[in-house]
Amino acid sequence: MANAKFVWMDGKLVEWANATVHVQTHALHYGSSVFEGIRAYASSEGPKVLFLHEHLRRLYASAKMYRMEIPFGIEEFTSAVKQVVIANEHDSCYIRPLVFRGDEALGVNPRRCTPHATILTMVWGAYLGPEAIESGVDVGVSSWRRTVPGVGMSMGKIGGQYVNSQMMVMEALDHHYSEAIALDIQGYVSEGSGENIFVISDGVIYTPPMAASILLGITRAGVIRIARDLGYEVREQAIPREFLYIADEVFFTGTAAEVTPVRSVDGIKIGSGSRGPMTKLIQQTFFDIVNSRIPDRWGWLTAVK
Ligand SMILES: Cc1ncc(COP(=O)(O)O)c(C=O)c1O
Structure with missing residues (x-):
């Protein structure tokens, strides 16, 4: 390129x-x-x-x-x-x-x-590969924990802190996963190396809160808005690792990853093992807005010219 x-x-x-x-x-x-x-x-x-x-x-x-x-x-x-x-x-x-x-x-x-x-x-296409957006990615829970309060500042995008993300990515790729999920220091689900995470169970959408050592993702905020606008309940709350395994759907959000479904965690199939219906609807709405196929109802886009 x-x-x-x-x-x-x-x-x-x-x-x-x-x-x-x-x-x-x-x-x-x-x-x-x-x-x-x-x-x-x-x-x-x-x-x-x-x-x-x-x-x-x-x-x-x-x-x-x-x-x-x-x-x-x-x-x-x-x-x-x-x-x-x-x-x-x-x-x-x-x-x-x-x-x-x-x-x-x-x-x-x-x-x-x-x-x-x-x-x-x-020019940068789909971060986790072109097929990931439709088929989803296989991910593993990392042995590396996310930034600990009082050691790093998870709310900041600060260069040196990304050694932690690099360790997560290298470990995930060495284990033939596309991406990693980190737990926070207490053992609750935090986020990917460069993505926030959403977990769907019985029609309710869960995502880790600010206190789970996450970067407060801007795509995360946009997706929460889309989900609530679609009538879904979104709960920001601590998520135990095992909740991932029994979820109906899991997906990542991020500027690079956009909205990417997760089809397995630690080798365990999530739901049907492919993109779930709620993820698909949220993803479609997101891509329709950002690609100007439907009105930019929340003023998310800025023309450069
Ligand atoms: C650690 C981390 N978490 C989450 C995200 C997603 O944030 P955003 O949606 O603002 O790109 C990113 C990317 O910036 C990140 O580096």
Whole structure:
């Protein structure tokens, strides 16, 4: 897949090949960065960015909890996202804003290193594979637990914290699963390495609460809205691991994974072992909105042009 032409870097569009940093960059050594993952979907009026405002608010929130100033205002950042999507002539794309500590000094104290802001874009299809959206994925519960309160900040998308997600993904792939589900430190279901999780039983939809060490996913919030609008009951509550095995349906949500059904957990078939009817309806509604096939009734999409 060809790289995009430009990267936005500290206020300017830079050619892809020139968007580089020095090896002393603090973020390379200590994970000192905050980032977002955003998608833009094609429409007859050009690309439309999904949840642009919500993602940038979370970027600034991650920076605030990590005590890092973003060297641009949120309005400038919003314009920059649009600018780089237009410059790279995307119809649809994945957008990766990243703010990281620079290369002035080595040593753990991050405050001596200047924050830099960048935005990458790329063409990126279905995160867990094109068939996953319809057929579902096989996943395993990870031996790695999610970020523990007082050790990490699960509400922030902070670079260094993603070593935990990387361990989960590598273990899952080594065990021939497509993705992992982490438990929180108490042993309740938390989330995937880069997705939130929903569990359906007897027509009720369950999802782990904020206190289960989850990232408060923006797709999660959108899907809760869709589900309630469809008349389903959604409960945010602690979920024991074994509830996954006896569920009727399970699915992941995330910007990258969109809405992806889970067809087995730890080798145990979920429901009929294929995408369930409630997942299908929620997924269809989600894709109809983001692909501008039905009205954007909640104002989720932002045109770039
Ligand atoms: C750990 C983690 N959980 C959940 C999500 C899903 O969040 P969102 O729907 O905002 O992309 C992500 C992706 O950003 C993630 O990295």
